[in-house]
Amino acid sequence: MIGYTMVGTADLRRAERFYDPVMALIGQERCYCDEQVSSWGRKDDDKAPRFFACHPFDGKAASVGNGAMTAFLVESAEVIDRLFETAMARGGSEEGKPGFRPQYGDGFYAAYVRDPDGNKLAFVCYDAREVESPS
Incomplete structure (x- = not known):
């Protein structure tokens, strides 16, 4: 359903420094970049959804919409903890902070x-399990 998501940035190089390690943790690599835009996704699948950070094409300042958020589906609570850090x-x-949100369902972690430009992101796992401490 989603082809790509795009967020605005005032500083593309700063956005790349933020997103490169975050995207690497969820198995996404930088696919394209120029002076206007950078994207992350899967280089081997150009039909897979991609995420873009860019200077707005209209030349106006980037602005953040209240209520807008991109959620990245992640495989485990441990990866979410690392993404947050x-x-x-x-x-x-x-x-x-990372944690279970039982109001959204069992296992929802x-x-x-917010990225350095104020764009809101979520890292979510729908079937996370409590980690048992060793006895």
Whole structure:
């Protein structure tokens, strides 16, 4: 259903420094970049959804929409924890620490961040399991 998602940035190189390690953790690589835009996805599948950060094409300043968010489906709670830490280390800001959100369903584990431009992102796993501590 989704072909691609695009978010605006005021500083494309800063966006690349933020998104390169985040996308690597979820198995996405940088597919394309020029002075206007960078994209991440799968180089071997040009029909798979991609994520873009770009300078707005109309030349106006990038702005963030309240209520807009891109959610990335992730394989486990452990990966979400690492994504959250990576986002924080790369200039992101916290919008919801990693944890279970039982109000959204059993096993729903998520973290919410904003990139350095203020775009809101979610990292979600629908079937995360509690990690048992060793006895």
